[in-house]
Amino acid sequence: MAKDPPPKKPLRSANSYGKLDRDGFVHRSWIKATGLPDHVFDGRPIIGIANTWSELVTCQVGLRDLAGFVKRGVWEAGGVPIEFPAMSLPETQMRPTAMLFRNLLAMEVEESIRANPIDGVVLMGACDKTTPGLLMGAASVDLPAIFVSGGPMLNGKFEGRDIGSGTDVWRFSEAVRAGEMSLDDFMRAESGMSRSAGSCNTMGTASTMASLTEALGISLPMNAALPAVDSRRKVLAHLSGNRIVQLVKDDVKPSDILTRQAFENAILMHAALGGSTNAVVHLLALAGRLGVPLTLKDFDEIARDAPLLVNLMPSGRYLMEEFCYAGGVPAVAKELGALYRRDAMTVSGKTQGEIADAARVLNSEVIGSLEAPIGPSSGVWVLKGNLCPQGAILKPSAATPALLTHRGKAVVFEDIEDYHARIDDPDLPADETSVLVLKGCGPRGYPGMPEVGNMGLPPKVLAKGVTDMVRISDARMSGTAYGTVILHVAPEAEAGGPLALVQTGDEIALDGPGRTLDLLVDEAELARRRAAWEAARPAPKYSRGWYKLYVDTVLQADQGVDLDFLVGKSSAEVTRESH
Structure with missing residues (x-):
């Protein structure tokens, strides 16, 4: 005789929207003011969309539009999408540095997810610090989550050739200082470098972290490489909206995905990409939120046998458009072969091995192989x-x-x-x-x-x-x-x-x-x-606000630069009512 399926885990949002009493009245009546009808409170999962959209940063400027496609996917799968803002961290605009505010974003996201009646969350970011900040916050709550990146911008163009975000800025700047490039040419190059919405088109920190969300298994395949303005990114957003509803139904949490194997895959992928050194502090901080053992030494030891497989600036010559057309992260995973932890599960419902097996390298000049790599071992x-x-x-x-x-x-x-x-x-x-x-x-x-x-x-x-x-x-x-x-x-x-x-x-x-x-x-x-040095040490510079809290509690680089009191997680449980 067939056994009945196990009882479905009660939805967290039912504690607010499912009660037929005064508390339920208050929660439902106020959210209905946004235009939601009665029947959406019939036990459907409530899906939060944490969106770092901002006009201050090209990386995130497309996320307002992209969130609409996430919502479409959530509705289609039987969920109720509710978008909320998260702090945007424009790398090129914030002073003194966007990294000062990564942990503040993580705190905001953690408490926004925990405090509100949602069952799962779609994390939407693009610029360098938004990806780790969003992931750190979500990991500390440990509700079902999926990441959707904004995507890289189109290739830059100058005098008939491709130029890359950041990488060519440094080259051109040094050329001006050396008297090899005129200031007029330098200023003309500025106008052609950023031709569309999206994050850096090189394998900088934004593209590295977007790629590592795939290696970690917390986003759908091709999350990193599809250009910001490519219609297929809208499709990916829609499918991510579909998928988060299923993750809630199956109670698949970040801690189920972001395992030690997942972090090992991220380190291997980082080496194969010639990825940004910034990924080191971000992965260490994320692992600390989950209680996954990870040390600085792991980055060197795990990646020693992984050669450079991706021919992208700054370690190579191509840009993210070519990486997309060559097969993206899944194709790199395929070429990593037995080095990759193929049994690791992903939010797609497939293992990393299944994703790699379905991939193809479409341009071997952009994505090499273990037998014919782009360069030698390239991890940090x-x-x-x-x-x-x-x-x-x-x-x-x-x-x-x-x-x-x-x-x-x-x-x-x-x-x-x-x-x-x-x-x-x-x-x-x-x-x-x-x-x-x-x-x-x-x-x-x-x-x-x-x-x-x-x-x-x-x-x-x-x-x-x-x-x-x-x-x-x-x-x-x-x-x-x-x-x-x-x-x-x-x-x-x-x-x-x-x-x-x-x-x-x-x-x-x-x-x-x-x-x-x-x-x-x-x-x-x-x-x-x-x-x-000790005798001449000056008094502390900051006496109030975020700066003081940060300086007083921040950990060193080898520990991920998180705040000491944020390491670990606090669960999604909130036991007290608001009124």
């Missing part, structure tokens, strides 16, 4: 040594191979203002063998850990035709940037890390293949410097 290198006892990272696929083993004298900038004041000085004691060191740009020091680690070179070095030097900082750099840039030094200078003690003229030794970074100064001298 995790460095340790007396200059970075808790770690630092380096992106070898964006570096000059000859500089990956280097010994040189430090040229120190105490903060970003010091750098801007002196970098163009012809008397700066720097040549091509020097190591540029920037302090005061870590999570506490800036605050917010800005993307300034890829410091521009001194003009007198550029004049020699030199285009790269070893650079070290406690900052981040844009995912669109390149160079032999050592980032995320931990502990940061502001927290009293050894970086704070470096002085101009000190020798620094980098052994990239050996994964070491050392300051060649004896311990007695460092102890003397530390005592002087």
